[in-house]
Amino acid sequence: MRLTLPEGRARASLLMAAPWLFFLALILLWELVCRAFALPEYVLPAPSAIVEAFFKVEMSRWFTHLWATLKVALMGFAASILVAIPVAIAMMRSELLSRTLYPLLVVIQSTPVVAVAPLIIVLMGSDDPSRVLITCLLTFFPLVVSTATGINETPEELVELSRSLDAPLRRETWQIRIPYAIPHIFSGLRVAITLAIIGAVVAEFVAAEEGLGYFIQFSTSFFRIPQAFAGLFFLAVVSLLLFKSVQWSQQLFFPWSLPRKGSH
Amino acid sequence: MTANKVTPLNPEPDQEIMAGKAGAMTSRPVLQVDGVNKIYGNGTVALKGADLTVKQGEFVSLLGPSGCGKSTLLRIMAGLGEVTTGTVKWWEQDYGVVGSKGRKLAFVFQNATLMPWARVRKNVRLPLDLEHAGKSPEAERKIDDALGMVGLQGFDNSFPRELSGGMQMRASIARAMVTEPNLLLMDEPFGALDEMTRNRLNDDVLRLWKDKGWTIVFVTHSVYEAVYLSGRVVVMAARPGRIVDDISIEEPYPRSPDFRVSTEFAGYCRQVSRALERASAMGEDRDEESQS
Numbered sequence A: 001m002r003l004t005l006p007e008g009r010a011r012a013s014l015l016m017a018a019p020w021l022f023f024l025a026l027i028l029l030w031e032l033v034c035r036a037f038a039l040p041e042y043v044l045p046a047p048s049a050i051v052e053a054f055f056k057v058e059m060s061r062w063f064t065h066l067w068a069t070l071k072v073a074l075m076g077f078a079a080s081i082l083v084a085i086p087v088a089i090a091m092m093r094s095e096l097l098s099r100t101l102y103p104l105l106v107v108i109q110s111t112p113v114v115a116v117a118p119l120i121i122v123l124m125g126s127d128d129p130s131r132v133l134i135t136c137l138l139t140f141f142p143l144v145v146s147t148a149t150g151i152n153e154t155p156e157e158l159v160e161l162s163r164s165l166d167a168p169l170r171r172e173t174w175q176i177r178i179p180y181a182i183p184h185i186f187s188g189l190r191v192a193i194t195l196a197i198i199g200a201v202v203a204e205f206v207a208a209e210e211g212l213g214y215f216i217q218f219s220t221s222f223f224r225i226p227q228a229f230a231g232l233f234f235l236a237v238v239s240l241l242l243f244k245s246v247q248w249s250q251q252l253f254f255p256w257s258l259p260r261k262g263s264h
Numbered sequence B: 001m002t003a004n005k006v007t008p009l010n011p012e013p014d015q016e017i018m019a020g021k022a023g024a025m026t027s028r029p030v031l032q033v034d035g036v037n038k039i040y041g042n043g044t045v046a047l048k049g050a051d052l053t054v055k056q057g058e059f060v061s062l063l064g065p066s067g068c069g070k071s072t073l074l075r076i077m078a079g080l081g082e083v084t085t086g087t088v089k090w091w092e093q094d095y096g097v098v099g100s101k102g103r104k105l106a107f108v109f110q111n112a113t114l115m116p117w118a119r120v121r122k123n124v125r126l127p128l129d130l131e132h133a134g135k136s137p138e139a140e141r142k143i144d145d146a147l148g149m150v151g152l153q154g155f156d157n158s159f160p161r162e163l164s165g166g167m168q169m170r171a172s173i174a175r176a177m178v179t180e181p182n183l184l185l186m187d188e189p190f191g192a193l194d195e196m197t198r199n200r201l202n203d204d205v206l207r208l209w210k211d212k213g214w215t216i217v218f219v220t221h222s223v224y225e226a227v228y229l230s231g232r233v234v235v236m237a238a239r240p241g242r243i244v245d246d247i248s249i250e251e252p253y254p255r256s257p258d259f260r261v262s263t264e265f266a267g268y269c270r271q272v273s274r275a276l277e278r279a280s281a282m283g284e285d286r287d288e289e290s291q292s
């Protein structure tokens, strides 16, 4: 079946509005279902109850929790960038290194962080550094892989051009390889930023006294289900905003690296 | 081929070559490929016993069907990729001995391979950035020169996607020129362009070759292009990749589009086409041999 869309501006605004309208419809349906079947709050709280719960919590408390989570997520994200990109470059330069490190990275990636997190907390204490490490473990791999992929995406001809000039590897890397890797690095960053939030939340589930993950867990254990949902939505919005800011910074600083819309 | 015999530098080699005289043979070799075999890791014999000497100021074409090792030979001439056996020398020096200092060569590829994020000027500057980084008035002058020579002045700030295919190729040639090479290696540079653009660029390359006193090795699979441009057409055959013929095109330079419609041109094209047919027939014989 094909939906026929109106032409021109109407079509554009419909396309813009469609996801919002759909979202709104979903919320309405949810509200109606909750009321019609008189579902108890601990089964599924109605959106109105969630909103109410959200405003019952003081704003300053929200911000304390938000900041705790954000701090860990952003620190983990930043540390991950600082380590992953140089590692990817080093792996590109040396086949030995890449063969040595790659299996280790795969092992790290395929070990569930949720299972490792308690061990890290036990070994390193329940402070920010261990939470940041947990976040890093989650974000590191996609960043290394996307950077390495991007670096290998460089056209062979340009690498040969550089070789035929006997350019030092350092200049070859900066002048050619890194720029070619930028679109890939950014797709890695988009994945990594959402994983960073997940990492921070997982760490809070294991041991924390503040943070949105902690808040959700704590609310659930006291059967304040609407409040837990409010925390969840807040977290989702924050996560979405972070994802968008990665996209915006790509648009701002590297507009050429975005896929072109339409053709000339 | 007199690959090992190095003759002394002719006092005025360029003039003689421009005039297309047989005296070109006395000028100094820029590049000597001696008994080069190239076997790739997967066992493909890409080149077998390739001997080729390119002299100062020559315009040599490598012509042959795809897969006959033209690109392989050109890459070896550029010092990219190891030879399995044999030697390559630039300016009478063994690269293995003197290192890169003796090589003043540049490469033009089949695709313009411009960096999409960089403006034309930055693209043309790339080899300089790779060589010594930093901006100098000297470097800027070289870039201006190169852009001017290929007719791209005023396009400094355009992005590659804003240029036509032909203009992108010009930018690519400017990028090769900017290091002021002696030896220009071109691998099917105009293969992807329409015929009109290709003809125009052919004339431009000839003009630049004359003005700059370059030596050019030009890979193509077009008989017409090879004959129009070159003083020598080196014909190659596939399986295994090898040089089977070396035909002089005695037509004097400068050549104009009139040459394209002359009987001499047709004659040379016929001669080269026959050599090419013989070469591919040889390849087929070998196939039959190896099957039985």
Ligand SMILES: Nc1ncnc2c1ncn2[C@@H]1O[C@H](COP(=O)(O)OP(=O)(O)O)[C@@H](O)[C@H]1O
Residues within 6 Å of the ligand: B040, B041, B042, B044, B045, B046, B064, B065, B066, B067, B068, B069, B070, B071, B072, B073, B241
């Ligand atoms: N890197 C490589 N590894 C293995 N085989 C290769 C490689 N490059 C080229 N070849 C093979 O070597 C032969 C010559 O290739 P090439 O020099 O590219 O030919 P041409 O440029 O004349 O089309 C072909 O059979 C090709 O498949």
Ligand SMILES: [Mg+2]
Residues within 6 Å of the ligand: B070, B071, B072, B187
């Ligand atoms: Mg080729």
